[in-house]
Structures are given as structure tokens and as C-alpha cells.
Amino acid sequence: MKFKTHLLPEFIVKRDEDRCTRCKVCVKQCPFGVHSYDEENDRIISREELCVGCQRCVVYCPENALIVEPYPGGYRPNEYWTGEYIRDIKKQSESGGVILTSTGAQRRLKIYWDHILLNASQVTNPSIDPLREPMELRTFLGRKPDALEIEYEGEDVKIKTELYPNLLIETPILFAGMSYGAISYNAFKSLAMAAKEFGTLFNTGEGGLPREMREEFKDCTIVQCASGRFGVDPEYLNSAAAIEIKIGQGAKPGIGGHLPGEKVSADISATRMIPEGTDALSPAPHHDIYSIEDLSMLIYALKEATNYEKPVCVKIAAVHNVAAIASGIVRAGADIVAIDGFRGGTGATPKIMREHVGIPVELALAAVDQRLREERIRHKCSIIVGGGIRCAADVAKAVALGADAVYIGTAALIALGCTMCQRCHTGKCAWGICTQDPKLSKRLNPKVGAQRLVNLLRGWSLELKDVLGGMGINAIESLRGNRDHLRGVGLEEWELEVLGIKGAGE
């Protein structure tokens, strides 16, 4: 049945007619078909109900004639039945479907990063000036030995203990798994190039690694092995610095993935090794993993397949009991545990999963770090956290709560042009990021994209050094799990306890 839609537009487009020269740039730029040229009256008209607020037209309008802003009208204000609930109900009453969305959870819920403050030295121990003193952000990821035996050979000191394979990164920030398929080739390449240039790692997500990239990027790639096992063959596994088993994702814990057939183009199909046009379905669980024992089996299968040369990471969503699960993962043989929080993004997820499932990563991280310390196995693995890391301060707080490094996904995409319009699942990303449409993806030049990402990493790294210096610390190592450098404000007793930090003033 066809309905007259009851939905209100989400945005309005304001065009300054005096400034507008009818150059039609907005018409060309908008992938959602909002703008069109009305020849008869020589003006540009806009169908606002189609607008997603991606701001592409606003940025590219040469005359600065456009403003796109949230629709000012709306229903009678109601704290309970907010416009969003009303809108979703209407949408579903017209379609009968599961509401699909993208990016990360947006709902109002305490943001713990914003209730945690960092420390600085005053008088009793001097702060360090990062401009003059060396500051170490270098981080090693992977299992560490129980003890280190060293040997003296004349002047030289040698490590006698056999070490586990570790990853070396120049800053404690990595790019989170985003598959070629979910994002465009150019976005994927931008991440790879930036990781290589800066000395960190990018993560293929579960869409495989295009063959022509394998040689060039093998030292800065984490390849994923997820439930769909797309593109997973021994060559793929061996052309990476590390392997990540993806169990879950913060944006959609407990469910699988689904790359719709229309996005499975020839190139994507070659990388995923499935026929063109079929849905790429990732089952909710790995069907060979129903227990920690089974997980252990896959971890070692991957180690066997790569001759024990690469650390294996296991990525889970932050959920209830995350600490016990993480302990099991370490005991199963993982070298790195990655925890993806409630705010973690995605290219497509049912809204109900994005908004209601999982727990904030700050609490999950603190609980995991604490648990692994109590069990005295914290050194057996490194912890990477992700899911909504917005700035260098979040990174510093994450490290102080116990993370070895962080994954950034959304922040990296924002650096590439993303404006958080939450339309990745439509495949029409105006910024050439979450799309396979060649006309759109060519809007992103990998060279330029990589430069933006490198700039971001550089900026955050400098800020991290500033923060460290202020604390009187000269290595990120010394901040790791150092919760003494954190204080909480506006937090309840139980929250302080889970976070393992004192309240401000204490």
C-alpha cells in the first residue's frame, strides 16, 4: 500500500537568492537529489524532505549562499514522546521494517570521558616541557613475557628471553576495522597510506584486502577474520602485521553484518571472493566458535596458519560481564583484546542495536583492566579500546584507565570529510567515504585523505605529549593504567568504584 508520508522534513535548506548565481554546484554535489534547477524561473529549488544534512552543498557552494539546518518546526515539545520516537513510529507504520541506520549511538546517556579530569604536576614534582625533552609515545602491542632475562656481552645488553611477536606503533592510536565494501576504495586506501606514513596500523575490517595493496601495506595492516570469513585465505592472513578475530562490534553487539548485494560490485566481489551481486552475510556468531574453548581453537588455527609470526587480537563489543569474557579471551591465547564500546560506529546497523545494546567503553575498559590485573594476567595481552574516541583527551583518559592504545573509526572518517549525517547505509555518502558509486568515491583523493589523517594523528600526538609533560611523565608507558592521574566529577559512588578513580578534591 502506498501512503502519504506523515514524516516531517529533518532539515531545511536556506538559499540566499541574492548570493546564488545559479551555478548549479549544489545540484551536482547532492547525491540525495535535493536541489534542482528550475529553468522556467531561473532558480534553484530544493526538496528539503530528501535532505540528510550532510552539508556537502554548503561547503561546496562557491558563493556561500546556502545554510542547511535542522528543521525548526516540530511536534508539541514533549520530554517523553520526543520528535525522534514519533518519527520512528511513523516510519515503521509506513514500512513495517527494522529501522536501519549507521554511525554510533547518539542517545543521551552519561559520557564518562566528560566526567573524568586529568591531573597535572604543581610544585611537588616538576612538569616536563615536551618541546625540549624527549617524549615517548611509542607503544608495543602483544603479549609480554612474565620476566625478562638479560645477558651482558661486553658493553652490550641482550635480551635472553624469547619474546612474543609484538606490534610497534609510533603513537597509541590505530585505525579501527572498516571494510572495503562498507567504505570506498579511496577511503580504505587513505587509511592504509596514513597508517604507513605515520607508523601505525589500519584494519581491513572483514571485507578482505585488495591484492594490489598487500605488498605495499603489509607492515601496517591488521587483517580481520570475522564470521563471514570473507577473503580469508592463507595469503591474506600472511600479508599482515597482525590478525584480528572479530567477535563483536560496539554498534551492533550480538548480531551479524550484511552488505547488501547491490554494493557487491566486481571489485568488492574479487576482494571478498564471493560472486557479484550476492548479499555478503556475516552470521551473528562464528559458527565454529560457541565457547572460549572454540575461540582458543581459532586463535591457534590462525597462529598455525601464520607460523606464530603475528599477534592475534580478539575484538569484542563492550557488554555485561565484559571483564570475565576478556579474561577468557586472554586465557584462550589472544595477544591483544580489543573492546569496542557502546558509541562505536558502523556502516549499517538496526537502530535498536545501536542505541540500546552494550555498555559505555569507559566502564568496560576499567573493569577489564582491573580484572586482568587481579588475575595477574594483564601483561599477557594488550588492550585496545575503541568506540567513540573523539579527541586526544579521550585517548589520554583511556590510557590512564588501562588501555595500551585506542582504535579510531568515526574520528578518522570525520577527518576524511564525514559530517556524521548517519546515511552510510544508503551507499550515497556525499563525501565519497561510505559509497561504492565511482562518481561519489572519486570525491575523495587518497593522497589528500591520507594527509588529513596524518595531520590528525600528528595533532593528537602533540596534544598527548603536552598532557604527559604536564603530569611530569615522559612516556605513555607510565600513564598506562595510572588511574591516580584521573579524578571524577559528577559521578556516583559505584561509578567511581568501577572506574577505579577518586572523586575530584580527594
Place this chain on the structure above:
Amino acid sequence: MLPVVFRDAFLEGVRKIDELIEHASIEGDVAKIDASRLNHKEVNDLMRECVLKGAKKLILKNVCGQRYIGTRLHLPEGKKVEIEIYGTPGNDLGAFLDGHRIVLHGNAQDGVGNTMNDGEIVVEGRAGDVVAMAMRGGKIFIRDDVGYRTAIHMKQYMDKIPVLVVGGTSQDFLGEYMAGGMVILLGLTLEKLKHRAYYIGTGMHGGVIYLRGEVEKYQLGKEVGVVDMEEEDWKTLEKHVGEFSSYFGYDADEILAEKFMKLLPLTKRPYGRIYTY
């Protein structure tokens, strides 16, 4: 504080290769390995060492529960070898297998050919659960029955089409999420040629399943349909059943004289219409 209890059962006590080498003997390009006193990793260490030393054929005796046999043989120059196994290997036999050929004189446990890329596995007996999970290429022949969750998410690309032939029958969830490839179930261990598995092909969106004998409609997932056998299908079956028969001493014509059912996914996109933007 809890006491430190951390056991890495898999790596514990693994000996260095020079301590292991006495368990192998290489003559020409054939290496014999006695696995009776070796743990999982040691067997694979030794196999790799033998192959790097020039062995083209590995004969493993007294295998008992060791996992991942064949997995460590992703070799730089792409060398392919033949592995003959006596005993009962552990889980994940030939996981990620990269073009080698494995013949097992005995039964296999779970995970045979897990995410296998290429090559061949012949099992002269039965196999456990998750056989051919996410298999991407090559062939697996199992003489008798297989367990649950067989051929889940098998897939194919262009002319790289994995084939699994099972002489007996399978338990539930056969071909779940199957995205490509071919499964042939011959039912030779059944008395009445009625397969008992439920949920066959749930979520299937690619590939094909051939069943010798019968299943009822309610045993099938709702994403699969039964279609008529055609000339081409019989040709395909002749080829793979022929090969199967030659390994296990069956008469292919006799096997092919029975009725076969062909199962295909109803659509390449089973879940395309449940979303709204």
C-alpha cells in the same frame, strides 16, 4: 589477589625443533613422522621442518588428537605436498589448507577443512562437527557420516568452487548460510535413504546441495527450494561421485542409480526486504 593460574595448554612444554627431529625420518622426498609423543604444535613444527628440508610426502603415524594438521604449510614458494595420516587427528584437520592433499586412514574430529582454501582431504571414516566451514576451494571426501553444522557459509568465487562429498549423512544445520560451493550427501550409511538432518540450508544464498535419497520439506530451511535434476547435474555428480567411489571402493553407477534431490537457494538475497531507512 587471586593466585596466578595461567596455563597455555597449547604451547606448554613445546620442545625445540632439534629435540623433535628424532621423531622424523626422511628418506628421499618422503618423511615419516611418529606422532605418538608429540603435542599439537610439535607435530606441525616437525611437518614444516620436513617440508622445508625437501620432503614432498609426509607420512604421520600414531596420530592421536593433534590439531591443525596441514595448517602450517603456507609455504613461500607455494610448494604442495601430500600428507598421509594414520590414527585420529584432532580438531581443525587441514584448516586454512593451502593446496595440499591429505589422506586420513581413520576418523576425523571437528572442523575438517575449516576455511580451507585449496587442496584435497580424503577421510576414510567419519568426521565430527563443522566440516568444511567457510570452505573456499578444493575438495573434501568423507567416506561415512559427518556431524552438525556441515558446510556452513561455504563460498565460491568465479571458477573456485569448493566441493564436499559425504558418503553417509549429516546432522542438523547442513549448509546453513551457504554462499557458494557444492555439497553432495550420498546417504550410503542409511538404511532407508531418508536423511534425518533438520534446518538444511537455512539462510542459504548461494551454492548447491545434492542429496541422494529423501528429505521432507519441513527439514529444509525456508530459504531453499527443491528443483529438478538436469542433464548437467548428473554430469557433475558423475564426476565427483566417480572420484569418491574410486577412493573408497564403491560402484559409482550403483550410487547414481538412486533418486537425487537438488537444493538451491530461492534468492541470492534472503534478507533484502526487512529494513527501512
